[in-house]
Amino acid sequence: MNREGRGATAPGAISNSAPATFTGNRALDLEEGLLFEIGRTEVTGVDLDEPDAFALRLGGLERTAPLGLPGLSEPEAMRHYVRLSRMNYGIDSGLFPLGSCTMKHNPRLNERMARLSGFADLHPLQPVSTVQGALGLIDELCRWLLELTGMAAVAFTPKAGAHGELCGMMAIKAALAARGDARSVVLVPESAHGTNPATAALLGYEVRSIPARADGTVDPESVKAALSPEVAALMLTNPNTCGLFERNVVEIAAAVHEAGAYFYADGANFNAILGKVRIGDLGVDAMHINLHKTFSTPHGGGGPGAGPVVLSPALAPFAPLPAVVADADGLRLVETTDAPETAQALGRMCAFHGQMGMFVRALSWMLSHGADGMRQASEDAVLSANYIRASLMDLMSAPFATRPAMHEALFDDAWLEGTGLTTLDVAKALIDEGYHPMTVYFPLVVHGAMLIEPTESESKASLDLFIAALRDLALAAKAGDMARFQGAPYYAPRRRLDETRAARAPVLRWTAPAPVPRAAE
């Protein structure tokens, strides 16, 4: 690892460029190898007695060679993970402006609640009489989700947004099958998240794209032109991924229903309208809610998540199993289609009941905010995004800026024209400034997109520093300071990686390096 200092050195001053260190460490910035490099097969962190003599019952399938997994002592293991964690960036280290991800603060109260042993130490196969509190929590969370959306039912088991999309679209498919209507096409606007067309394709639908209007929203006339008896559903994100509220959504929903199709809404951007709009009033039939975005949960890096789906009266009978039902004996989970309430259930989305820890965090967030607090959270999230957009618009180009932004500020790369720099260069330079980059090159409808979502949990001081850093970068780009961008990141544990090669030819298996030949003494 070799990083050079950046600023020019004044004559007589101490050089800025740091000397190489023997260990490769740089003070608090510590190098760390892989477990396979630093571990040893003969070491383990636990000291177990040799087992007494016993008879193997594996029918000759027992392992004959050692497993060969490296081990570490407990202090070594502790250091390994602490050192790795210091190379990471998280919402607890700084502003995380990743658009479409709603990286907000995770209140410690939620974490405390999720760790209560009455929730955390349950086994999914425990008798229902012993988990009444947990079932009550799921029921209460569903009630809040229905209240916030004005819908009829909640499918709570999906484990991510994409999984929720699958669930909602499966409900649509089941509803169509129940009326003997085999439709084969799903309409998806150009600006959609990639999971929308992927979900439709996974269920065997042909995906047809709806172009965006010049103002970044969907034209009801284009939807009407694309509708036919072949169309099963429209999948629309609102507010959309350009950060704009789809103003014609009611007209679009009516047209979709008129054509006998269903209206799926991608609710990942719910944070912008929480407590302001009930999507049931807009004619939505199904919408997933990313609990791990809107209602806080430590996320990123692929999990954990929870993507419950709210369903309209038309789709409610098809909600997946299990269902929480109350009767004279208390709450119970209905696990089969024998009961009248679940006779048309579409099956299961996963084993058991979904992500209990996320349910606890989400309800804790809702209860601690209350109705007024949730409304304020979304208002503040929208205000923060508009503040960022308004503060940068003189230096960076913001498409569709004649309309107020919702919870995200979208920029394109027109402002970089003539500088020789790209969106990626700006993102990398932002790392040196101590920020996780914004979402880049998404949505696809905007050239060189930079999508910034500050959320409501940043203070004005934090927004101001972020804006100032981006303004400084924009001025440097326009002044032709190529080195600041093209070599970036200078100060991250790793420099610029070949991301294309990493995606196209990933090295997923560690192989021991060839032994270094020793010179004869």
Ligand SMILES: *Cc1c(COP(=O)(O)O)cnc(C)c1O
């Ligand atoms: C995050 C997101 C999804 C997918 O959610 P996951 O939990 O990552 O599967 C879908 N659509 C939009 C608009 C999103 O932002």
